[in-house]
Amino acid sequence: MVSVTESPEFLYHGTVSDNLPSIYGFGLSADWSMHLKGVYLTDDPLLAEYFAERTAEGGGDPVVIKVPITPQLRSGLRGDRKMLMDPTVMQTHDPDVVMELLRSGTTSWRKTLEAVHSVIYRGSDPIRVTPDMVTRIRERRFARFPEVGRFRRVRVKSYQRQR
Numbered sequence: 001m002v003s004v005t006e007s008p009e010f011l012y013h014g015t016v017s018d019n020l021p022s023i024y025g026f027g028l029s030a031d032w033s034m035h036l037k038g039v040y041l042t043d044d045p046l047l048a049e050y051f052a053e054r055t056a057e058g059g060g061d062p063v064v065i066k067v068p069i070t071p072q073l074r075s076g077l078r079g080d081r082k083m084l085m086d087p088t089v090m091q092t093h094d095p096d097v098v099m100e101l102l103r104s105g106t107t108s109w110r111k112t113l114e115a116v117h118s119v120i121y122r123g124s125d126p127i128r129v130t131p132d133m134v135t136r137i138r139e140r141r142f143a144r145f146p147e148v149g150r151f152r153r154v155r156v157k158s159y160q161r162q163r
Contacts, residue, residue: 007074007110011041011067011119014052016060020134027126028065038120039127040080041067043113053140062137065129076123079107083118 013028028039042048045064052062067073083089084102097115101107109119121127 007069008043008113009069011043011069011073012045012048013039013041013065013067014048014050014055015063015065016052016056016058017063017136018060020063023065023129024131027128028067028121029126030122037082038078038122041077041119041121042117044117047117049137049141052137056137056140062140064135064137066133066135067127067129072123072125073121073127076121076125077109078120078122079109079112080116080118080120081107081112082120083116084112086116089116 015023030038040051042051045066048064049062052064056062079101081102084098084107089098093116101111101115113119
């Protein structure tokens with residue numbers, strides 16, 4: 001994970017293989033995912049994998065796209081207020097930090113990335129994707145965790161054991 005003073009080299013996006021022909025042809029863009037109001041990205045490949053598996057419940061195989069941070073991408077990144085308002089975030093992240101971000105009204109992408117590991121890309125140019133940026137998920141790890149909050153609790157515990 002990154003701190004506010006650092007910038008990651010890559011962000012990750014979880015989706016399904018059925019979407020790849022369109023993504024290869026048109027890229028990832030806010031226009032492509034209008035119902036989501038942008039392209040959601042994370043600095044945590046495990047979280048992207050989880051969302052890919054959740055998306056795959058509707059069909060297709062889960063895949064994770066590894067997106068390099070470029071000046072074009074950086075200029076289109078916005079804070080993910082939707083993730084901040086997710087009720088499970090208060091249970092699994094520092095509630096004081098989350099509340100301060102919500103109260104501030106202007107949430108920078110770096111701060112939401114640090115707090116909840118999620119940002120939104122709303123740039124005018126699509127993110128170009130090539131096959132070498134895509135990893136197919138062979139083994140589903142999160143099928144037994146149907147709720148994001150439950151996943152986060154497991155994830156937080158696993159990170160605590162690693163440290």
